[in-house]
Amino acid sequence: MSEIIRSSNTTWHQATVTRGRREVLNGHKSYILWFTGLSGAGKSTLAHALEESLHRLGCRTFVFDGDNVRHGLCGDLGFSADDRQENIRRIGEMSKLIIEAGVIALTAFISPFREDRRRVRALVAPGDFVEIYCRADLAVCERRDVKGLYQRARAGEIPDFTGISSPYEEPEQPELMVDTGSDTLAACVEQVLGYLQQTGRLPEGADIRAHALA
């Protein structure tokens, strides 16, 4: 039932449905899985494959990536340094709301700067932010070049391209590092699922072998 709370000059209506109650209803905790790494490292592929496994395990999930953010919520932003910072800030704020809603947020953005990632981490409680470094050598990413972006960046068509003309600042203490440059997708998914289970972030008794990638 909504209660009215009075505090100094402010009156507001308390939210009685809390994150805790939502987590009980869902049967699992919520948290942010923040994938960071070079373009082409496999962040989005890993996030979506992991989401598939988590969904099969009965978890509520949502992946934020360029496809659903850059055209919508951040559609007003360009690629200047300021706009990129604002982009990451909004993704952080949105992820914070999503975990408040009881949903596991998976974010797949290069997010090359330590300070930007640190700011997002500071938005939420300890344990709510799981930084996953998708490590792949620049040479590997450039060889893959799935979107043809490296070629364009080398040709000078894309300014401030991470790894080419703008730095990527490796995480110093990520919760997890996955070797997306050399390991298979299945192995990477298994590694993340194992970590989540060890740290009590999966539904009780979840059988991760049955639900990892076949």
Next chain:
Amino acid sequence: MSEIIRSSNTTWHQATVTRGRREVLNGHKSYILWFTGLSGAGKSTLAHALEESLHRLGCRTFVFDGDNVRHGLCGDLGFSADDRQENIRRIGEMSKLIIEAGVIALTAFISPFREDRRRVRALVAPGDFVEIYCRADLAVCERRDVKGLYQRARAGEIPDFTGISSPYEEPEQPELMVDTGSDTLAACVEQVLGYLQQTGRLPEGADIRAHALA
């Protein structure tokens, strides 16, 4: 399993966990309940009370209101006409993502302009946007003045205050109109729950009487 799809020059990794699969997992549909009305009409109170009932019925819900949006995602925005429009746009985009995540979004903002509300409606599929007009006479809202804002607006301390120095454009064809100026909170909640059940938006067999406000 993640699939790679190739379309002209773009390669991306398909999201296999869809809104439809999330709705099946949750046992209910997702949609936006967009509460609009004057300051003090009772939007936030109704949204939170309704959320309590929906949660008890087993629904995943999230309320967006000034408390969790103005300090976070929209913390960079002021109260100019442009900023207010951008505020509503972002809330719309965020609600779109939340329903994509399978969660029922309840938004409690004055949102005084038809054009802003129309834009949000146009962001999502027909049926995803349920506009609920919380109707209360200005005199009633001003008498309540729970936040003391009307008094400050009358004193000229708050410019462009809806109902005083800025217009409120009533919805012309809202999905629902609730008389929050005169009906009890319980009656308003019951009315909305009844509408949601009639339109197939509650879990099958939901007993709304047992879960309405006592």
